[in-house]
Amino acid sequence: xxxxxxxxxxxxxxxxxxxxxxxxxxxxxxxxxxxxxxxxxxxxxxxxxxxxxxxxxxxxxxxxxxxxxxxxxxxxxxxxxxxxxxxxxxxxxx
Amino acid sequence: xxxxxxxxxxxxxxxxxxxxxxxxxxxxxxxxxxxxxxxxxxxxxxxxxxxxxxxxxxxxxxxxxxxxxxxxxxxxxxxxxxxxxxxxxxxxxxxxxxxxxxxxxxxxxxxxxxxxxxxxxxxxxxxxxxxxxxxxxxxxxxxxxxxxxxxxxxxxxxxxxxxxxxxxxxxxxxxxxxxxxxxxxxxxxxxxxxxxxxxxxxxxxxxxxxxxxxxxxxxxxxxxxxxxxxxxxxxxxxxxxxxxxxxxxxxxxxxxxxxxxxxxxxxxxxxxxxxxxxxxxxxxxxxxxxxxxxxxxxxxxxxxxxxxxxxxxxxxxxxxxxxxxxxxxxxxxxxxxxxxxxxxxxxxxxxxxxxxxxxxxxxxxxxxxx
Numbered sequence: 362x363x364x365x366x367x368x369x370x371x372x373x374x375x376x377x378x379x380x381x382x383x384x385x386x387x388x389x390x391x392x393x394x395x396x397x398x399x400x401x402x403x404x405x406x407x408x409x410x411x412x413x414x415x416x417x418x419x420x421x422x423x424x425x426x427x428x429x430x431x432x433x434x435x436x437x438x439x440x441x442x443x444x445x446x447x448x449x450x451x452x453x454x455x
Numbered sequence: 456x457x458x459x460x461x462x463x464x465x466x467x468x469x470x471x472x473x474x475x476x477x478x479x480x481x482x483x484x485x486x487x488x489x490x491x492x493x494x495x496x497x498x499x500x501x502x503x504x505x506x507x508x509x510x511x512x513x514x515x516x517x518x519x520x521x522x523x524x525x526x527x528x529x530x531x532x533x534x535x536x537x538x539x540x541x542x543x544x545x546x547x548x549x550x551x552x553x554x555x556x557x558x559x560x561x562x563x564x565x566x567x568x569x570x571x572x573x574x575x576x577x578x579x580x581x582x583x584x585x586x587x588x589x590x591x592x593x594x595x596x597x598x599x600x601x602x603x604x605x606x607x608x609x610x611x612x613x614x615x616x617x618x619x620x621x622x623x624x625x626x627x628x629x630x631x632x633x634x635x636x637x638x639x640x641x642x643x644x645x646x647x648x649x650x651x652x653x654x655x656x657x658x659x660x661x662x663x664x665x666x667x668x669x670x671x672x673x674x675x676x677x678x679x680x681x682x683x684x685x686x687x688x689x690x691x692x693x694x695x696x697x698x699x700x701x702x703x704x705x706x707x708x709x710x711x712x713x714x715x716x717x718x719x720x721x722x723x724x725x726x727x728x729x730x731x732x733x734x735x736x737x738x739x740x741x742x743x744x745x746x747x748x749x750x751x752x753x754x755x756x757x758x759x760x761x762x763x764x765x766x767x768x769x770x771x772x773x774x775x776x777x778x779x780x781x782x783x784x785x786x787x788x789x790x791x792x793x794x795x796x797x798x799x800x801x802x803x804x805x806x807x808x809x810x811x812x813x814x815x816x817x818x819x820x821x822x823x824x825x
Contacts, residue, residue: 378562378600378628380537386460386507393537395562395602395629398462398509450628450674 367440369418371454379451381409392451399451408442412452417443458695458735458744460507464536465514465700465711468496468527470818472517473545475580476568477812478606478641478648481516482715485818488704493523495725497530499701502730504534508699512539512564514711516703516818519546525558532559539564541604544590545583552590556597563594564602564631569611570621578610580814591625602629607658607680608648615661619675627673632662634680638712638768644812645796652801655683682793686758687765687781694743694767699734701725703820707733709740709767716768717777743767748778752786 375381380393390406392399401409407427411420421439425432446452469490470481491499500511511531518524519542531538540555541564567587569575575584594601603625605611605618615632622630634655635641635648650658662677669675681688691698691710700708706722707730708714714722720742723733734740742748746759753764764770765781773782774789782789 377598380561382509382535384507384509385504385535391509393509393561395537395539395564395600398537 367417367443367454369416369421371417372414373412373417373420373443373447373452373454374414375409375412376450376453392446394451399449404438405442405446408439409446409452458740459697461503461699461734462508462697463510463512463699464500464503464508465512465698466496466499466518466527467514467516467700467702467711468518468524469516469520469703469822470820471520471822472515472543472815472817473520473581474517474543474583475814475816476578476606476640477580477644477814478608478635479815480636480639480641480712481815481818482712483640483643484715485820486704487819487821489821490521490703491701491705491725493526495705496523496527499705499725499730500527500530500534500536502725503699504536506731506734509535509537510539511536512541514541517543517545519543519551521822525551525554528555528558528560537561542566543579543583544587545581547590547593549593552593552597552599556599560599562600562602564604565591565594566604566606567618567621568606570614570617574611574614588625591627595626600629601625601627602631603627604631604633606635607632607650608635609650609654610648612650612654612658615658616665619661619665619669623669623673629674629676631676631678632658633676633678634658636678636681638716638772640813640815642772647812649682649796649800650680652683652797655680681766681769681783682797684783685785687762687769687783689762690766690769690781691763693745693763695734695740696744699730699740701730707737707739709743712768713739717771720777743777750778750780752784753780756786 378395382391382393384391390401407424421432421436425435447454470485528538538561540560544565568578572584576582603622637645641648666675695709700711705725706714708722720739722739723737749764753759765784767777769781770779771777773792780787782793
């Protein structure tokens with residue numbers, strides 16, 4: 362799959378009506394929205410919890426430090442996750 | 456059998472409704488029982504959250520007929536549930552929209568009968584269309600995400616382009632174009648509601664084109680009338696797997712139409728049992744859970760964990776036995792019953808398909824003490 366083109370300066374935020382919450386049954390994060398529930402894996406959870414005004418570049422930088430891996434390598438994964446969430450209208454990029 | 460965890464609760468808080476839509480999925484007959492009180496609903500909501508439920512839909516009837524709706528929304532938010540209001544809009548003014556928003560309401564699904572006032576009001580059996588247009592604007596102003604739900608049938612399906620246009624002009628985030636499914640009052644009125652094959656083909660083309668055109672702007676969900684399908688719908692994602700319904704008098708149902716469609720199933724009541732016990736242990740939830748109950752051709756079918764044998768209520772209504780394969784399935788020995796209905800409607804001289812329908816009547820249930 363081609364890496365989606367999302368600018369490093371873009372600011373992802375949760376779309377209107379979307380809530381990030383901890384599922385008390387599993388301890389994992391879930392996104393709640395009018396049509397349903399999306400269970401997030403650990404990486405998606407780390408990304409989505411930072412969709413609060415930080416730029417894509419900042420998110421990649423922070424996570425790369427946290428995971429101790431090359432930001433270049435992580436960038437594609439982060440952008441793919443964000444593009445997928447944007448397609449589902451769960452986040453908006455400004 | 457080990458019960459999975461449920462994700463969504465449909466809270467039918469009242470059967471009372473100011474509209475009389477002839478396709479209502481509510482039971483055609485209701486007893487004289489008292490609606491659950493605010494305290495009882497609050498307990499049900501907490502028990503549902505403890506079971507794992509993450510979403511609640513407040514429905515009915517018209518849920519706004521209950522003055523305690525904001526209290527119930529607040530209770531649901533306190534239990535960390537995502538709250539949807541499924542409404543005709545009748546009874547929603549500025550003050551109530553604000554009250555619901557302040558209580559934490561997450562989203563509103565507003566029903567429409569048509570795009571045109573006279574046809575919409577004729578279908579609803581009440582003057583409601585103009586008010587609904589105002590309600591849509593008020594919900595938008597309050598900043599609450601809005602979905603529109605158009606119920607489609609033979610009398611309005613040819614106006615699909617105009618209905619989509621209306622949804623666009625009301626700036627809905629999402630629109631459902633849902634063909635009537637035949638339960639409750641709709642089953643009673645099937646002869647007047649079922650669209651013809653030509654109508655269904657055209658509507659599908661229009662919906663597909665609109666979906667592509669509006670991608671990224673407004674989500675369009677088109678629900679087919681399943682009589683025209685070759686394989687059944689994966690009803691409920693399986694019986695007792697993800698969903699539960701509590702009706703106005705406290706009965707807990709695996710499916711909202713089960714109480715009227717499957718008369719031999721006994722439903723437990725939250726007034727006498729915990730929701731947890733009912734979900735895990737009750738006969739009504741376990742009867743069709745999993746795949747063991749399935750007859751042939753489902754039992755050996757590779758699709759059995761994809762469509763779950765279709766809809767138990769439809770099997771009951773069309774074959775008299777809820778344990779049969781959904782007769783919509785082309786592999787069902789009872790498919791001829793569905794074909795006979797379609798053949799009659801689509802023949803050059805359809806008989807028995809009048810334009811008259813029976814309007815939904817007001818139920819006998821007694822309002823709760825609210």
